[in-house]
Amino acid sequence: MTTPELGATIDAAGIRTNVHVSGDGPPVLLLHGSGPGVTAWANWRLTIPALAGRFRVVAPDIVGFGFTERPEGVTYDLDTWTAHALGVLDALGVRRAHVVGNSFGGALALALAIRHPERVSRLVLMGSVGVPFAITPGLDAVWGYEPSVDAMESLLHLFAFDRTLIGPDLAQLRYEASARPGVQEAYRAMFPAPRQAALDALTHDPRDIARIPSPTLIVHGREDQVIPLQNAIDLLHLIDDARLHVFGRCGHWTQIEQAPAFTRIVTDFLLSSAPHDDHE
Numbered sequence: 001m002t003t004p005e006l007g008a009t010i011d012a013a014g015i016r017t018n019v020h021v022s023g024d025g026p027p028v029l030l031l032h033g034s035g036p037g038v039t040a041w042a043n044w045r046l047t048i049p050a051l052a053g054r055f056r057v058v059a060p061d062i063v064g065f066g067f068t069e070r071p072e073g074v075t076y077d078l079d080t081w082t083a084h085a086l087g088v089l090d091a092l093g094v095r096r097a098h099v100v101g102n103s104f105g106g107a108l109a110l111a112l113a114i115r116h117p118e119r120v121s122r123l124v125l126m127g128s129v130g131v132p133f134a135i136t137p138g139l140d141a142v143w144g145y146e147p148s149v150d151a152m153e154s155l156l157h158l159f160a161f162d163r164t165l166i167g168p169d170l171a172q173l174r175y176e177a178s179a180r181p182g183v184q185e186a187y188r189a190m191f192p193a194p195r196q197a198a199l200d201a202l203t204h205d206p207r208d209i210a211r212i213p214s215p216t217l218i219v220h221g222r223e224d225q226v227i228p229l230q231n232a233i234d235l236l237h238l239i240d241d242a243r244l245h246v247f248g249r250c251g252h253w254t255q256i257e258q259a260p261a262f263t264r265i266v267t268d269f270l271l272s273s274a275p276h277d278d279h280e
Contacts, residue, residue, distance in 0.1 A: 005041040005177075006067055012060065013087025018067035019060040020044075023052030026121070027097035028270065029089065030059040031105030032066075033127075035155065036145040036187055037178030039066035043102060047255050050263040054271065058097070060088045062108070064186045076190040077201060082111045089119065098270050100124040102255065103227060107202040113216075114208045122270055123214040126262075127227045127252050131234045132203050135196045138225040138252075143191035143198065147179045161223045161251035209238045216242040217269045219262065221250035243269075 007020035020040055028051055032043035040059035041048075051057050061068040063084045064076050074080060085108060089097060098121050101109025106128025113120045138158045145151055153171035160166055178184060191198045216239045220232035229246065236244045245265055250257045 005039045010091045012091045013083050015063050015071060015084060015087065016069035017060055017088060019058060019088060020048055021092065022048055022057045023055055025055040027094045028055040028057050029085070029097045029099045030057060031085065031099065031101040031108050032062065033102045034104035035142055035159070037174045037183065039177065042177070044255065046259040047263060051267065054267060058088065058092060058094065064190055070182055070186050078107065078111050081108050082115060085112060086116065086119065096121050098122045100126065100266065101128060102126045103252065104129055104202065106130055110204050110209060113212045113214050114204060117213050120214050123212070123216040124219065124266055124269065125216065125235060126219040126254050127221065127224055128231060128235065129199065129202050129227060130204050131206065131209070131231050133228055133231060135199050136226060136228060139199070139227065140195050142226060143195045147175060147184055149175045152178065158225050159252045160257060161221065161249055162257055165257065206238055209235070212239050217266065218242060218244045219254055219265065220246050221252060221254050221257065222246050222248045223250060224252045226252040
């Protein structure tokens, strides 16, 4: 099979893992969201080459998603996902990295920063889950997806403010990704109804978030229909060393709808590391 979504295969915490590794410099771990049929490449295809000029970019398909192995009997929860993300870093010899988390990946990035602060240098949270909120109709629709081209096209319209980014070709491509053998079964196992409970399982104690030592950049689209802007504001108030950038006329796809500006803001933030910040 030939597709840009396939990168290298590594053993991460005992799981055969599809990962994209590109560039040289301080390591940056990119953690994708939870849209149906998502892969690291689909989520970060514009970000990876843009950051690779200054950083060593690591973008895995988190277990349960994409082309990474879905082990029989695996439990999909923050414990499993956190162990897998650490396994990716360990397999690549990365002791400490900047971590960028998108949506679901934001909850995972927060878990890393809370549970393993020694592994996280700087933190970027984009359209992030992780603080308590009532599930939005948009997120409920995303997690309740049943594979069809029409259903996928409807979801893509939820993600983007700029509807010109959405067309039948993209909907067909993402539908085919969501309909690969085993993908939808894993998806249902991850986010079963009632989906508020699945969301609550990705939520961290605000007191733990407030103890995060990592300098943090929070990015959100003002018109996000999937994750409310209030999440970003709540995170800003909780994390001591935090700053917030909100894009107007932008939905949940900040890294795609505002790709050049997003990359520039993230790059500037990561390169502003204090002299004592270190990476391996």
